[in-house]
Amino acid sequence: MQMRRILLASAAIAAFAGxxxxxxxxxxxxxxxxxxxxxxxxxxxxxxxxxxxxYEGLVRYNRxxxxxxxxxxxWEILEDQITWRFTLREDVTFHNGNPFTxxxxxxxxxxxxxxxxxxxxxxxxxVSAAVVDxxxxxxxxxxxxxxxxxxxxxxxxxxxEWMTEHDALLPTDIGxxxxxxxxxxANGTGPFVVESRQPDAKTxxxxxxxxxxxxxxxxxxxxxxxxxxxxxxxAALLSGEINFTNDAPVQDLPRLAAAPDVQVLEGVDLRTxxxxxxxxxxxxxxxxxPFSKREVREALYRAIDLDLIHQRVMRxxxxxxxxxxxxxxxxxxxxxxxxxxxxPDAARTALAEAGVPEGLEFEFNCLSDGLxxxxxxxxxxxxxxxxxxxxxxxxxxxxxxQTPKRTGGTTDVYTLGWATLPMLDAYSPLLQIFHTKxxxxxxxxxxxxxxxxxxALVQAxxxxxxxxxxxxxxxxxxQIVKDQHIxxxxxxxxxxxxxxxxxxxxxxxxxxxxxxxxxxxxxDA
Amino acid sequence: xxxxxxxRMANAAFVMLAVALLAFVIFRFFGDPVEMxxxxxxxxxxxxxxxxxxxxxxxxxxxxxxxxxxxxQGDFGISYRNQQDVMVLIKDRFPATFELVLVATVIxxxxxxxxxxxTAVHRRSRLAQALQLGSIVGxxxxxxxxxxxxxxxxxxxxxxxxxxxxxxxxxxxxxxxGLLTPSGRAALVLPAxxxxxxxxxxxxxxxxxxxxxxxxxxxxxxxxxxxxPAARVQWRHALRNCLMPVITLTGMQIGNLxxxxxxxxxxxQWPGMGMLFIQAVTxxxxxxxAAYLLLVSLIFVVLNTVVDITYAWVDPRLRDDSARxxxxxx
Numbered sequence: 001m002q003m004r005r006i007l008l009a010s011a012a013i014a015a016f017a018g019x020x021x022x023x024x025x026x027x028x029x030x031x032x033x034x035x036x037x038x039x040x041x042x043x044x045x046x047x048x049x050x051x052x053x054x055y056e057g058l059v060r061y062n063r064x065x066x067x068x069x070x071x072x073x074x075w076e077i078l079e080d081q082i083t084w085r086f087t088l089r090e091d092v093t094f095h096n097g098n099p100f101t102x103x104x105x106x107x108x109x110x111x112x113x114x115x116x117x118x119x120x121x122x123x124x125x126x127v128s129a130a131v132v133d134x135x136x137x138x139x140x141x142x143x144x145x146x147x148x149x150x151x152x153x154x155x156x157x158x159x160x161e162w163m164t165e166h167d168a169l170l171p172t173d174i175g176x177x178x179x180x181x182x183x184x185x186a187n188g189t190g191p192f193v194v195e196s197r198q199p200d201a202k203t204x205x206x207x208x209x210x211x212x213x214x215x216x217x218x219x220x221x222x223x224x225x226x227x228x229x230x231x232x233x234x235a236a237l238l239s240g241e242i243n244f245t246n247d248a249p250v251q252d253l254p255r256l257a258a259a260p261d262v263q264v265l266e267g268v269d270l271r272t273x274x275x276x277x278x279x280x281x282x283x284x285x286x287x288x289x290p291f292s293k294r295e296v297r298e299a300l301y302r303a304i305d306l307d308l309i310h311q312r313v314m315r316x317x318x319x320x321x322x323x324x325x326x327x328x329x330x331x332x333x334x335x336x337x338x339x340x341x342x343x344p345d346a347a348r349t350a351l352a353e354a355g356v357p358e359g360l361e362f363e364f365n366c367l368s369d370g371l372x373x374x375x376x377x378x379x380x381x382x383x384x385x386x387x388x389x390x391x392x393x394x395x396x397x398x399x400x401x402q403t404p405k406r407t408g409g410t411t412d413v414y415t416l417g418w419a420t421l422p423m424l425d426a427y428s429p430l431l432q433i434f435h436t437k438x439x440x441x442x443x444x445x446x447x448x449x450x451x452x453x454x455x456a457l458v459q460a461x462x463x464x465x466x467x468x469x470x471x472x473x474x475x476x477x478x479q480i481v482k483d484q485h486i487x488x489x490x491x492x493x494x495x496x497x498x499x500x501x502x503x504x505x506x507x508x509x510x511x512x513x514x515x516x517x518x519x520x521x522x523x524d525a
Numbered sequence: 526x527x528x529x530x531x532x533r534m535a536n537a538a539f540v541m542l543a544v545a546l547l548a549f550v551i552f553r554f555f556g557d558p559v560e561m562x563x564x565x566x567x568x569x570x571x572x573x574x575x576x577x578x579x580x581x582x583x584x585x586x587x588x589x590x591x592x593x594x595x596x597x598q599g600d601f602g603i604s605y606r607n608q609q610d611v612m613v614l615i616k617d618r619f620p621a622t623f624e625l626v627l628v629a630t631v632i633x634x635x636x637x638x639x640x641x642x643x644t645a646v647h648r649r650s651r652l653a654q655a656l657q658l659g660s661i662v663g664x665x666x667x668x669x670x671x672x673x674x675x676x677x678x679x680x681x682x683x684x685x686x687x688x689x690x691x692x693x694x695x696x697x698x699x700x701x702x703g704l705l706t707p708s709g710r711a712a713l714v715l716p717a718x719x720x721x722x723x724x725x726x727x728x729x730x731x732x733x734x735x736x737x738x739x740x741x742x743x744x745x746x747x748x749x750x751x752x753x754p755a756a757r758v759q760w761r762h763a764l765r766n767c768l769m770p771v772i773t774l775t776g777m778q779i780g781n782l783x784x785x786x787x788x789x790x791x792x793x794q795w796p797g798m799g800m801l802f803i804q805a806v807t808x809x810x811x812x813x814x815a816a817y818l819l820l821v822s823l824i825f826v827v828l829n830t831v832v833d834i835t836y837a838w839v840d841p842r843l844r845d846d847s848a849r850x851x852x853x854x855x
Contacts (some may be wrong), residue, residue, distance in 0.1 A: 033804075036608050118575065121567035154597050172608045173578075183608045199607055199614070200804065201691060201796035227794045235688045239680045295682050340544040348731075369807070400556025400809045407560075407569070440568045 022523040023219045026503070026516060029117040029242035033200050033226035038110055038182040039156050041172040043118040045421060048154055049513040050224065053205055054095075055156030055188035058086055058105065059149050063507060063518060065328065066148050071100065071157055071189060077465065081144045088135040088142060092212045094159040095186075095193045102131040107160035107169060109139065117171040122422065123151050124440060138500060144463040145424055146470050151380045154422040162187045176259040191517045192222060193216060200226060218520045237262060237498055242449040243521070244506060246514050250315065250372060265508045268319045269495040270326045271419035273371055274487040275300075275381070278412045279507070284363050289333050290356045292449075297485040298340070300352035301390045304381055306340045310394040310491060313376045317494035324418070324429060324481055324489045328510055331426025331474035336482055348388045356390075367399050372493040375414060406446045416487070421511060426474040430458045434481050447486075454480045529837055540594065544822040548815055549589045557581075558809035578615040579605075581731045592815060600814040600827040606804065609815045615798060620700045621691055622790070622797030622812035626782040628717040630775060638682070638764070638771070640725070641732025646759050647738065648733075656729070661725035665776065672792035679715060687712045689794035690800050720786060723780060731774060735767035780825045 031052075036044040039051040052060075072086040093102035106129045113120045125145040130138045139209040141148065163169045163182070172180035178255050186194040189212070192205035207215070225234040225242065230249040236242045238259055248256055248264060257264045277300075290296045290377035306320050323336035356452040356492040364385075366378035382392045395402075395411065405411045420428040435458050436450040454477050461473035481487065495512045505520035561575045574581055595602065601611035625690065640660075644653040680688035692708030696700045703709025739745060740763055787799025794800070798817060805813035810832045 020596075035606050038608065040608060041608050043567060115574075116578070118563045118567065118571075121571055179603060179610055180608060199609075200616075200794075200797065200800055225690060225794070228800075229792050229794065231688050232676060232792055232794060235673075235676045235681050239684055239688055241680070243689055300537055398556060399805075400558070400561055401554070401562040402556075404557045437569075485727065 023220045024218050024523050025223060026219050026519060026521055027242045028224045028514070028516075029227045029236050030224060031226070031230070031233065031245075031247040032228060034203065034224070036172075036183040036199075037186040037194060038168075038172060038180060038195060040117050040119050041180065043184065045122075045513075048156070048422075050203075051186070051188075052154075052190065052513075053222065053516060054186045054190045054193040054194055055158070056190045057151045057155050057157065058088075060153055061424075061515075065509065065511065069155060071105075074150075078138070081238070082141045083150055084139045084141070085328070085495065086137045086139065088137065090135055091208060092189050094162065094189055095208060096159065096162060098157075098159050098161050098187075099489075100157070100189055102137045103134075103135045103269065104157055104160045105129065105137045106131055107163060107422060108155065108157045111158065111169060112155055112404055113173055114170055116173040118353040119171075122154055144465055145460070146465050146467070147425055150423045150425055156188065158182070159187050179426045185361075191217070192219075195221075200514070204389045215424060217517050218523075219516060222516055237500065239504075240500055243500040243502045244497070244514075244519075246447055246497050246512070248496040250317070250494065250496065253496055256498050260365075262492065262501055263374045263498065263499050263501070263503075265497040266317065267494045267495055267508045267510060268317075268326075269419065269512050270328060270421070270424075270492065270510045271371070271417045271512075272321050272326055272492055273374075273377070273490045274324060275414065275445050275488045275490065276414050276416055277410070279447045280409060283361075283412050284410060285361055287360070289412075290354060290360065291362075291447075293354055294484055295350055295354045295490070296356060299347040299354070299356075299388070300390075301485055301488045302340050302343045302350075303347040303384050304488070304490070305384060306339055307342070307378065308382055309377060312335065313380055314494060320374075321489040321491050322482075324434075324478060324487060325426045325466060326492050326510070327421060329420050329424060329426050331430075331471050331478060333475050333520040336475070336478055344384070344388050351388060351390075358389045359391050360389075361393060362412040364394050364413040365406060366394065367402055367404055367415065368395045368396050369398045371415065371417045372495075373465060378415065378491070409446065409448060416444065417493070419511060422428055424511065426471075426478060427458070427461055430454075430474060430477050430481075431462065434477070434486055449486055451480060451486070453483065526837075530834065533830050533833055537830050540826050541819065541822060545593060545596070545815065546589060547819045549585065549592065552809075552811055552814065553585075555806065555809045555811075555814075558811060561808045562605055596816075600652060601768050601816040604805070606808045606812045606813075609811075611812045613821060614801060614813065615702070616699060616774065617628055617794060618798045619803050621703060621795060622786055622799060625713065625716055625720060625789070625795060626779060627788055628713055629721040629724060629782060630779065632717055632721040633728050634771075634775065636721075637725045637728025638732050641649060641729040642736055642759060642764055644729065645733045645736030648737070651752075656751060660726040660729055663722050666722065667741055668719055668723060669787075669788050669792050671722050672716070672789060675715045675719055686715050688715075690798055705824060716795050719792070720782065720789045724782065727774070728771060729779070731771055732764075733765055735770060739763045739766050752766050773832065776785050777828060780821075780828050783824055 015095065032046065034047040035044050037051065039048045039055060041169045047180035056070050059067050060069060060070040062068045071089050071092060073089050075084055075086045077084055088102060094100060108127065109118065111131045113123050113126050125141040125143065125148060127140045127142050132138055168180055168182040172183055191208055191211045193208045195204040197203040201462045203224045205421055207220050227236055232419065233245055234252045234256065253264055256262050277288055277297055279292045280289055282287045307450060310316065310318050310320050313491045320339060321337065322339045323332055324425065325332050364378060364382055366374055368375055378394055378396065382394050385392050392413065406414050416434060420426065431441055433444040435445065436455050437445040437448065457473050457477040461470050461477065464470040464473060497506065497508055499506050502522050505523050507518045509515060559572050562571055563575060580588065599612065603610050604614055606615060640656055644656050647653050676688045678685045690712055691703050692712035693706040694703045694709055695705045703713055706854055721816045745758060745763055748762055786797060789795065789796045790799040791803055801813060805817065
């Protein structure tokens with residue numbers, strides 16, 4: 001009897017608590033699942049983005065995508081110019097209650113830069129880290145390097161004690177065939193705590209009441225559900241089973257916008273879509289390669305009707321680009337953002353003058369799972385080039401199939417989208433795409449070009465600590481890219497999120513990453 | 526009989542090896558897993574090193590031999606994408622797929638058998654002709670279209686049933702079941718119906734054909750002549766004699782359903798093995814793809830072998846090689 005009364009009482013309390021404070025739940029329908037709960041074991045931007053709700057870096061991006069202090073409160077560059085001293089935030093605890101200290105930072109940096117970590121490329125300048133005192137860390141780099149803070153925004157800090165306890169000090173080594181504890185478990189300092197995870201079904205995050213920062217969001221729970229089929233995702237949003245998606249399919253936007261309780265959030269992504277050319281001696285067909293001539297690249301540029309692609313293929317939702325980086329990216333200046341007029345006749349003449357034979361065959365390599373409407377964009381451009389007397393052979397296939405051809409140089413012309421992530425600086429494409437391919441530079445220089453003057457500017461920018469000077473060096477380098485038409489920029493592509501009426505606030509970020517610590521949901525009445 | 530058994534087992538093993546070989550031939554066309562695994566900023570050297578560590582630089586024969594050696598010991602490696610043991614991943618997803626297939630099979634029998642009897646008995650009626658026509662639609666509509674239509678009708682317009690997922694599940698040992706919770710049962714309805722549409726028409730047509738045959742036989746005529754009520758003759762005497770091929774077909778089709786559930790699973794975001802396989806293809810997750818293909822072919826091989834052995838046991842003539850053609854279904 002006693003037992004029963006207690007049960008009844010506790011049931012009444014539970015019911016009361018339930019009505020007194022309605023839960024605010026963000027039901028997030030994503031187009032895919034995160035790889036695991038370990039951000040360091042699979043180099044995947046989406047996984048890192050989602051886990052940023054659980055793990056934090058020393059610094060972070062604010063609402064305007066400017067860098068601000070997070071787990072570090074201040075930093076300075078020491079006299080040797082290559083050591084950065086970070087002062088860490090005090091009174092921060094991990095989700096398991098352990099205090100956050102300098103040991104944790106050092107262990108995390110060692111983990112992410114370990115040789116088996118697929119993410120070590122995200123800290124290109126890192127050499128070592130050392131504890132100064134419990135809340136001060138020195139990070140030593142391989143030279144003067146201005147973009148360390150940008151890199152650190154995406155380096156999540158783990159708890160050393162927790163990693164030691166669970167034998168997770170090193171990232172999961174897939175080659176060795178062993179699983180890691182951090183794959184299934186998470187312990188960060190962030191605004192949300194992982195409550196449960198069922199791969200490909202549901203991952204639940206609950207609010208961290210002990211977060212060091214003042215919460216701007218009002219969420220109690222985030223339920224991340226992957227819904228890979230676009231039609232099902234739209235249906236789930238219309239029926240209210242999810243109240244947020246970060247991938248509203250372009251073809252369904254009018255329908256979603258017309259639905260009474262759904263709001264579509266549209267914007268232009270930072271990702272600039274470009275076309276690249278081969279600079280090798282011969283084409284894949286064995287014929288001599290005319291694309292290494294500047295006039296030929298310019299002629300191909302002028303043969304593309306950018307307006308038509310914007311209107312028809314992108315349904316007026318893209319932003320035509322003249323520069324190879326988006327306007328939000330440091331290093332961009334408006335003078336770079338001009339496009340040559342569409343003039344197929346002039347293009348045809350220019351090709352003839354450059355001695356390009358009529359009906360020149362070359363491969364045009366596009367992805368079927370890459371950019372927004374990539375296949376249609378490629379088809380449109382291929383037919384525009386056919387009209388000036390070329391014979392592009394369109395080769396469309398998934399990324400995993402195409403990338404080896406691109407890196408191996410067995411194809412000719414190709415598409416590439418670059419958002420400068422996670423660095424958010426023009427230095428990123430300059431180093432990774434436009435610099436000569438050598439050492440760690442020019443990884444995406446698939447055409448094999450080399451412009452020593454540009455390389456010198458990029459290297460100078462890479463060790464210039466003065467922001468103004470660095471950005472002007474980067475702008476100068478971008479100007480060379482533009483003058484030489486090394487790659488042709490087409491547009492920044494559209495992005496669309498959608499929310500139901502329950503979601504009161506959901507800031508759209510141009511890097512297409514949801515940051516739900518800014519989101520607000522109306523509690524159920 | 527023993528010799529026959531050994532022969533069948535050897536055949537099965539050979540089929541499995543051939544499937545694994547075929548799988549490895551195909552994987553080369555899926556592309557390079559390393560490109561999906563590293564971040565954009567990784568250097569060429571980093572990529573090459575990872576490829577080396579994964580053993581992707583080894584020759585085709587070496588990779589195949591290594592895979593078979595490990596697979597025989599039950600070790601399928603760990604998933605590139607999820608960094609989890611592949612067998613654990615598959616074991617976690619198997620209950621979802623199996624429950625879906627089971628419920629779809631039950632639906633197809635419960636709906637298909639009566640429809641088959643009705644269309645056979647009243648074969649000239651309007652209703653039977655309408656059902657026949659409907660069954661053609663059922664056979665020809667792709668299951669993803671059926672799925673989307675069901676979602677539009679029952680989730681978006683009516684709001685009765687969830688559009689995706691498995692609802693709440695209960696863990697019984699390593700088996701997770703959605704049959705014990707209301708949300709789990711609700712979530713099961715649309716995918717199971719969508720998966721069963723093709724199966725329903727198959728069962729219906731088979732029952733109809735068998736019934737037409739049986740209804741012409743002498744013992745049915747005698748039963749009628751004795752004055753046994755028509756319904757009792759049709760549903761009891763005739764139907765019972767039609768069920769043997771239906772049971773065989775249903776058993777064989779379970780393998781098919783498990784394999785083809787992947788379309789339904791993709792549409793409904795059903796966290797089963799098919800979903801896992803589709804994800805693995807996207808990310809070139811070779812260990813998962815290899816294990817899945819092997820497991821599905823194992824299911825087929827086991828079902829076929831069991832059927833063959835049963836037939837041989839029932840009918841001794843089939844043990845003789847010269848008369849074996851009737852036993853195997855492929």
